[in-house]
Amino acid sequence: MRKITCYLFLILIMLTVTGCGYTREEKKAMKRYEKQGRENAKNYIKEKYGFDAAIKKLTCETYNSGPVPDFSPSPTGNVFVKMNYHGEDFSVVISGENTNTDGIDNYQLKKIATALKQELYEITGFHADGVYVSYGEYGSTNEEKNGMIHTFYDGENLAEILQNESSRAVISYVNHPVDQIPVSEVSWKTGVDTMLLVDYESQEAYQSVCQPYYNLTGWPIENGIEDQLYLVNGYRVVNAGEDSYMKCEKKIQDDIILITEKPEERVDLEKSVLDSPDNWNGNGFIDAKQVADAYDVETGSAKVYVYFPVRKLNTKDVDRAQLVKQYQYQGRTCYDNIISRVTDDGRYIHGIVYTRDELEIKISVFVDQK
Incomplete structure (x- = not known):
């Protein structure tokens, strides 16, 4: 009865609001x-x-x-x-x-983006495969609202415009060491002081990414790049005086790609056996089914990026597949599902394994049969 009353109240509100109009x-x-x-x-x-x-x-x-x-x-x-x-x-x-x-x-949006790309070439001597810039009143990558400014670009005031208009840029290269780019000079000459520089391992890798500008209008600017780390040699984030670089050194076992935040951190897999899938029901699953081999994860890293090959899954329901984790914590066995996504090229299920104070970590892939 209480639910019915709530529904009727909501309908009354909607009718009242829609009935007003201008x-x-x-x-x-x-x-x-x-x-x-x-x-x-x-x-x-x-x-x-x-x-x-x-x-x-x-x-x-x-x-x-x-x-x-x-x-x-x-x-x-x-x-x-x-x-x-x-x-x-x-x-x-x-x-x-x-x-x-x-x-x-934003009539000059393309002209300003082209000028930025040319300036980058003059500074680095290397052509960027992609330069995405967001600036202006709305701070958006939406073509209709990006680059909305009052100032006229006269060919000489690029740095002034991009400095004053809260610009951000994602700059993509193929096999070019982005950790060696003189970002201070880039900021000074272009006015862009918030940037993500990505070094893809091949042209094919770069072209397979659907949205290579990642989280250009939000923070952190690199949010989303973890889905594609297996395609890059490394990436660099520059913002508010901070400058960090992550080298993506891949470790591959049974075609599973593993990446740690520090290349020297050890990570190994060994085939294992999980407890019954029923233990995951009620924790992200209604009727869990294991569709891949299970592995013990041995590592000293606090975070491991895992890319599990889709072709090794015993299911066609790839979109609903999820990485899972079994581990020991404070003397008890825990069962978690890991937030997982299919990579843009459709080849891997990706998720992040956090180790914290956990022991005997095991991973696999499940689907929900319901």
């Missing part, structure tokens, strides 16, 4: 913002770049009220305008409340 005054204001914003956007681009651009789409910007859905969010007075010039799409945000030419846009 007031007549708000609708009139939005039409006024759109009309003035259309004129402002065209004048802003004409004044900044000297050309007339076509408007493809125009919407009123609205307040983001938070996690609760707002079906009629109040307009801010700004308009978001999608424009085009000679086949090139770009975005403009400008106020539609009054006549003005004080907007932001």
Whole structure:
């Protein structure tokens, strides 16, 4: 009865919210913002770049009220305008409340990214295979919102723009020692002082990664790269005066790839036997089934990156496969599932084995039959 009451209450709230809609005054204001914003956007681009651009789409910007859905969010007075010039799409945000030419846009996003790539080449003498940069008002990798700034790039002020606009970059190389790149000079000449530099082991490895800019707009910037460490020779993170490098030295046993944070740390596998899969039920599984050999993990490392080959799994249900761990902790046997993902190339199930104060660690791969 209590559940039914809650559902009815939620439905009543939804009907109340959706029934409100925009007031007549708000609708009139939005039409006024759109009309003035259309004129402002065209004048802003004409004044900044000297050309007339076509408007493809125009919407009123609205307040983001938070996690609760707002079906009629109040307009801010700004308009978001999608424009085009000679086949090139770009975005403009400008106020539609009054006549003005004080907007932001990303018409020069590609030009600035190309200039950054060229500057990197002049500094390092080596072509980067990929340069992804995020900067501007929204700090996004979304093409419509990335690079939204007011400043005009004149070919000489790259460092000024990227320094002032909270830029971040992910720079990808193939077989180039990123630990030897003079990052201080890169920051000084480009204005980018937060960067992830990745050295892939081959062109094929780089091209197999679906999103090689990782967590470009968040922190840590390298978040997500652990899924692909088996494809890289090493990576380097530079941020707020800190500079760290991780060398990804691979240890391979039974086609399973193991990587530790420090290459000198030992890690070995030996075939073993797990307790009954039933012990994992209720802990990430409803009806657990073992679909791979089990292994003892011997290591002095606090963290081991494990890449288990998909082709060695006794299941076609790869998307639901998970690494599991059995271990001894304070005199009792524990059974955990490990957060696991399939790598972008579909060849491995990946997860991180944390050792902490655990003993007799064993790993395998399970699927849930339910």
